Amino acid sequence: MAQDKVTSLDVAKRAGVSQSAVSRVFTPGASASPKTVEKVKAAASALGYRPNMMARAMITGKSRIIGLIVAYLDNQFYPLALEGLSNALQAQGYHLLVFTASNAQDRVTEIVQDLMDYQVDGIITASVGMSNDLTARCAAAGIPVVMFNRGQDETEISAVTSANVAGGRKAADFLMAAGHRHIGHISGWQGSSTGRDRQRGFLGALAAAGHVPTHVIDGMYDRQIAGDAALTMMDSATPPDAIFVGNDHMAFAVMDALRSRGIRIPDDTAIIGYDDVPAAAWAAYDLTTVRQPVNQMVQATTELILAQITDPDAPARRIEIDGPLITRGSAPQNQRTKT
Amino acid sequence: MAQDKVTSLDVAKRAGVSQSAVSRVFTPGASASPKTVEKVKAAASALGYRPNMMARAMITGKSRIIGLIVAYLDNQFYPLALEGLSNALQAQGYHLLVFTASNAQDRVTEIVQDLMDYQVDGIITASVGMSNDLTARCAAAGIPVVMFNRGQDETEISAVTSANVAGGRKAADFLMAAGHRHIGHISGWQGSSTGRDRQRGFLGALAAAGHVPTHVIDGMYDRQIAGDAALTMMDSATPPDAIFVGNDHMAFAVMDALRSRGIRIPDDTAIIGYDDVPAAAWAAYDLTTVRQPVNQMVQATTELILAQITDPDAPARRIEIDGPLITRGSAPQNQRTKT
DNA sequence: CTGAAAGCGCTTACAG
DNA sequence: CTGAAAGCGCTTACAG
Numbered sequence: 107m108a109q110d111k112v113t114s115l116d117v118a119k120r121a122g123v124s125q126s127a128v129s130r131v132f133t134p135g136a137s138a139s140p141k142t143v144e145k146v147k148a149a150a151s152a153l154g155y156r157p158n159m160m161a162r163a164m165i166t167g168k169s170r171i172i173g174l175i176v177a178y179l180d181n182q183f184y185p186l187a188l189e190g191l192s193n194a195l196q197a198q199g200y201h202l203l204v205f206t207a208s209n210a211q212d213r214v215t216e217i218v219q220d221l222m223d224y225q226v227d228g229i230i231t232a233s234v235g236m237s238n239d240l241t242a243r244c245a246a247a248g249i250p251v252v253m254f255n256r257g258q259d260e261t262e263i264s265a266v267t268s269a270n271v272a273g274g275r276k277a278a279d280f281l282m283a284a285g286h287r288h289i290g291h292i293s294g295w296q297g298s299s300t301g302r303d304r305q306r307g308f309l310g311a312l313a314a315a316g317h318v319p320t321h322v323i324d325g326m327y328d329r330q331i332a333g334d335a336a337l338t339m340m341d342s343a344t345p346p347d348a349i350f351v352g353n354d355h356m357a358f359a360v361m362d363a364l365r366s367r368g369i370r371i372p373d374d375t376a377i378i379g380y381d382d383v384p385a386a387a388w389a390a391y392d393l394t395t396v397r398q399p400v401n402q403m404v405q406a407t408t409e410l411i412l413a414q415i416t417d418p419d420a421p422a423r424r425i426e427i428d429g430p431l432i433t434r435g436s437a438p439q440n441q442r443t444k445t
Numbered sequence: 446m447a448q449d450k451v452t453s454l455d456v457a458k459r460a461g462v463s464q465s466a467v468s469r470v471f472t473p474g475a476s477a478s479p480k481t482v483e484k485v486k487a488a489a490s491a492l493g494y495r496p497n498m499m500a501r502a503m504i505t506g507k508s509r510i511i512g513l514i515v516a517y518l519d520n521q522f523y524p525l526a527l528e529g530l531s532n533a534l535q536a537q538g539y540h541l542l543v544f545t546a547s548n549a550q551d552r553v554t555e556i557v558q559d560l561m562d563y564q565v566d567g568i569i570t571a572s573v574g575m576s577n578d579l580t581a582r583c584a585a586a587g588i589p590v591v592m593f594n595r596g597q598d599e600t601e602i603s604a605v606t607s608a609n610v611a612g613g614r615k616a617a618d619f620l621m622a623a624g625h626r627h628i629g630h631i632s633g634w635q636g637s638s639t640g641r642d643r644q645r646g647f648l649g650a651l652a653a654a655g656h657v658p659t660h661v662i663d664g665m666y667d668r669q670i671a672g673d674a675a676l677t678m679m680d681s682a683t684p685p686d687a688i689f690v691g692n693d694h695m696a697f698a699v700m701d702a703l704r705s706r707g708i709r710i711p712d713d714t715a716i717i718g719y720d721d722v723p724a725a726a727w728a729a730y731d732l733t734t735v736r737q738p739v740n741q742m743v744q745a746t747t748e749l750i751l752a753q754i755t756d757p758d759a760p761a762r763r764i765e766i767d768g769p770l771i772t773r774g775s776a777p778q779n780q781r782t783k784t
Numbered sequence: 785c786t787g788a789a790a791g792c793g794c795t796t797a798c799a800g
Numbered sequence: 801c802t803g804a805a806a807g808c809g810c811t812t813a814c815a816g
Contacts, residue, residue, distance in 0.1 A: 111793090113793055114793065114794065123802080123803090124802065124803045125793090125803090125804095126796085126803060126804080127802065127803075128794095130795090130796095132794095133794095133796095138801070138802085139801055139802085142802080156558070156561065157562070157794075158564065158793050159562045159564065160503045160563075160564050160792090160794090161793035161808085162793085163499050164497070164499045164503060164793085164794075164795095164808050164809065165793090165796080165808050167808085169499065171563075174543075179525065180521075182519075182521070185518040185521075185523070185524035185527075188527075188543070188545075189545050192543055192545040196545070201544070202542070202543045203510070203540055204540070204541045204543050205531065205535065206527075206532055206535070219495070220540070223495050223496070223497075224510075224540070225497065225498065225499050362727055362728035362729055363728075366728055384519060385724070388701055389701035389702075389704060390697070390701055390704070390729035391729060450809090452810085453810065462786080463787045464787090465786070465787060465789095465812085467810095468809095469785090469811090469812095471810095472810095472811070472812095476785060477785070478785055481786080496810075499808090499810090500808075500809035500810035503792050503793065503808095503809085503810075503811095504792050504810055505810090
């Protein structure tokens with residue numbers, strides 16, 4: 107069943123040319139006479155021949171495979187990024203070998219090892235921290251790495267993020283302008299750069315205006331923890347009239363939790379999230395949020411990794427992309443000043 | 446920078462053995478004396494050697510890569526499936542090469558071609574129909590294919606789905622038992638087996654009880670279309686007091702649309718979805734839905750594809766996994782009978 | 785158990 | 801432009 111494995115030699119025989127000629131016809135920068143091209147193409151399609159990428163990869167050292175390490179596919183932002191990355195790379199003739207991983211450091215080591223075994227041309231990590239050791243190994247092996255939606259200060263490794271500090275600032279400025287004076291913060295995981303940067307921008311802007319947050323709790327990017335944190339705040343002596351939540355995924359949980367207590371949004375408490383995932387626009391949440399421009403981030407990541415693959419000496423770069431605050435019902439403009 | 450490319454020959458020299466000996470030490474079913482193993486392992490780790498998967502793949506004809514074709518990553522069900530599939534396969538030493546694609550038939554042809562170029566050991570398609578031609582080509586090339594969450598009648602190709610007909614029936618029985626008599630249906634895309642099967646089960650159960658649906662509209666697995674369909678139903682002469690929606694993703698849109706009109710759920714209209722994605726349990730929706738047991742589906746898919754890779758003569762199988770109806774607030778039990 | 789040798793399916797100098 | 805030949809890094813009979 108199946109006379110599989112049609113090789114370039116088979117095509118060569120049928121076309122009456124050498125095996126090298128066949129190879130040249132299928133190699134982009136090749137030189138072959140129109141006549142040869144024609145004969146080879148005819149024979150190839152008759153036989154159903156396609157060059158073996160593995161063999162090609164072994165010789166050229168280019169697999170045209172890019173490793174992607176992701177975690178948390180329950181946060182809508184990442185599937186969207188994955189889809190965008192896959193599409194953008196596909197258009198350039200590259201493909202994504204996906205590895206799902208938690209943030210556990212040891213697993214990441216193992217995974218990067220696996221990735222390297224596959225001779226991937228590059229690695230994109232989304233929502234995973236990379237140790238310096240790992241970074242060093244990739245550099246030694248000449249494998250470009252780009253971190254997506256995560257920065258890492260200590261190492262000189264490329265990273266693409268949104269302008270998280272500025273974003274946190276926007277959330278604070280917006281809330282203060284809307285007249286809020288009792289503002290809480292349920293942050294993103296403080297073990298991540300996104301969580302830290304957004305918090306830094308947020309608290310910085312508050313402090314600059316002489317304000318102090320009612321509460322600051324690490325939501326760990328977890329629904330349960332975030333929801334509980336919100337209730338803790340409301341049960342305190344100084345319940346906030348607005349909460350900035352470190353990402354949309356947690357903000358939805360916070361809204362669910364508050365509503366379960368009969369707390370009205372935004373009347374009793376306004377909510378701002380971060381990401382602007384599709385569900386933020388759904389009527390049930392109608393969430394005011396700072397947008398992470400996922401398409402631009404995907405494009406920058408793609409360009410960066412491709413540039414580094416093309417030129418191994420290309421310097422690591424850090425790209426920050428600014429995103430607007432999207433005003434929706436969960437935190438309207440001039441809420442308190444209308445009173 | 447980087448003395449990359451440590452080959453088995455380098456290790457052999459350092460260990461004082463032949464290159465074949467090195468290869469044997471790294472080949473699972475090999476035979477090597479303890480002394481050889483020790484010397485080779487020492488040399489290998491000193492040099493940082495790891496076998497080149499590409500070279501290995503070329504010889505053995507096994508890449509340990511499985512192609513995954515997905516679409517619609519905005520429907521939470523698929524990211525979850527992707528994550529599960531990736532984890533399960535990773536545990537078996539396989540990895541997923543991801544291709545995102547719409548259902549456009551031509552693109553799929555092209556993609557499968559790409560996939561075959563990479564010498565993938567198998568292909569899993571999620572939410573994509575495969576033409577007979579494509580199926581034939583894969584069979585000819587000896588590449589196992591498993592369709593995930595989609596069946597296809599005409600071809601003898603493996604498929605794993607939930608028990609969609611039974612699921613549709615459950616939705617109908619539940620709604621009738623709850624006392625509903627004016628029941629509408631916003632179906633999944635009728636170009637898909639899931640959309641058709643759920644509808645068939647649903648309408649069949651209704652008919653068996655002597656009931657006729659108030660409306661049947663194809664929601665195309667699209668939020669906008671589904672929401673509009675719901676409003677169309679409510680604006681008609683016979684507004685339904687319950688709607689069965691073809692999947693959760695559309696059901697959320699339907700709930701948003703109805704609420705925007707001030708229609709109360711479930712008091713005015715009860716809603717049932719299909720999938721039981723995580724968001725169905727979120728308080729804002731609290732959606733009654735028929736669960737697709739994603740973990741079991743993932744496991745069955747993994748076992749099936751691995752079995753077919755191991756034994757090329759393994760017959761194609763169709764596996765249906767039954768899932769329970771999960772009762773939540775959007776469609777309570779005995780709703781009308783309580784009145 | 786182990787080494788020498790052939791070969792997987794290609795690309796790429798090397799001479800024409 | 802084109803063919804013969806070497807070689808990419810491995811695995812796997814084949815003889816010891």
